[in-house]
Amino acid sequence: MAHIRELDPTASPLDYYGWELRRKREEAGLTLKQLGSILFCTGSLIGQIETTLKVPTRDFSERVDAALLTDGMFSRLVGLVLRSQLPTWFQPYADMEAKATYISTYQCQLVYGLLQTEEYARAVLATGKPDDLDAVVAARMERQRILKREQPPLTLVVLDEAVLHRPIGGPKVMGGQLRHLLSLQQERWIRLQVLPFGVGEHASLDGSFTLLRFDDDPDIIYTEDLISGHMTANSETVREAALRYAGLQGAALSVEDSAELIKNVLEERYGQHTGTGQRPVA
Numbered sequence: 001m002a003h004i005r006e007l008d009p010t011a012s013p014l015d016y017y018g019w020e021l022r023r024k025r026e027e028a029g030l031t032l033k034q035l036g037s038i039l040f041c042t043g044s045l046i047g048q049i050e051t052t053l054k055v056p057t058r059d060f061s062e063r064v065d066a067a068l069l070t071d072g073m074f075s076r077l078v079g080l081v082l083r084s085q086l087p088t089w090f091q092p093y094a095d096m097e098a099k100a101t102y103i104s105t106y107q108c109q110l111v112y113g114l115l116q117t118e119e120y121a122r123a124v125l126a127t128g129k130p131d132d133l134d135a136v137v138a139a140r141m142e143r144q145r146i147l148k149r150e151q152p153p154l155t156l157v158v159l160d161e162a163v164l165h166r167p168i169g170g171p172k173v174m175g176g177q178l179r180h181l182l183s184l185q186q187e188r189w190i191r192l193q194v195l196p197f198g199v200g201e202h203a204s205l206d207g208s209f210t211l212l213r214f215d216d217d218p219d220i221i222y223t224e225d226l227i228s229g230h231m232t233a234n235s236e237t238v239r240e241a242a243l244r245y246a247g248l249q250g251a252a253l254s255v256e257d258s259a260e261l262i263k264n265v266l267e268e269r270y271g272q273h274t275g276t277g278q279r280p281v282a
Contacts, residue, residue, distance in 0.1 A: 123169030
């Protein structure tokens with residue numbers, strides 16, 4: 001008889017998910033192989049998820065809910081599971097980001113996480129050599145669901161022009177990322193500006209930062225160093241960050257000119273034509 005690994009559903013969100021999946025599958029009288037055929041995946045994959053060797057995706061969870069008639073239970077659980085795959089030091093920020101009604105961020109190295117394509121995120125996250133790259137990529141994609149809410153946070157983003165030129169993942173991945181940024185220009189709740197090279201010295205040469213605002217809680221400033229992140233609600237720090245962000249917005253190109261610059265970089269650096277109009281004047 002095959003050994004069945006016992007799970008402690010209280011150990012972690014992933015353990016609880018696996019425990020519930022096994023319980024619901026057995027309740028339905030299905031073997032791993034039978035459920036796999038219903039979900040169009042292997043029984044082995046289901047077994048790995050049940051025993052926490054694999055992290056479930058949202059798509060998998062939605063198909064399980066439909067197959068086992070679980071009223072969205074696994075679709076709700078998977079959010080907790082994926083959140084738990086984020087670095088421990090980052091999870092408090094992700095929790096606050098999900099509650100924010102207003103996000104303003106300046107990024108000098110990379111596209112802001114909420115605006116990354118899956119391929120771009122994979123290339124970025126692979127540099128940290130995680131144990132399970134698929135899981136941390138899925139966790140980053142899960143963060144982006146806040147932008148799909150009925151009332152998403154107002155998200156103001158200033159990207160340094162250097163971000164557009166750094167070919168993360170290679171030309172094909174970067175081209176897809178820039179096209180994604182252009183598509184976001186149509187979103188009412190997102191305002192994307194580029195800080196051009198021509199500005200020279202500016203208000204945040206010290207690096208990237210993010211300001212979170214809430215309906216009922218104090219504003220928070222978030223920064224990162226080499227190995228961890230830092231949040232503070234100190235009023236003087238928040239005031240200084242808000243002043244710097246206003247300076248960055250004022251120095252950056254308009255939303256419309258930023259889109260034109262992105263199109264130009266996409267064409268000239270990555271060889272992908274978009275039908276650009278006039279060049280922006282920086």
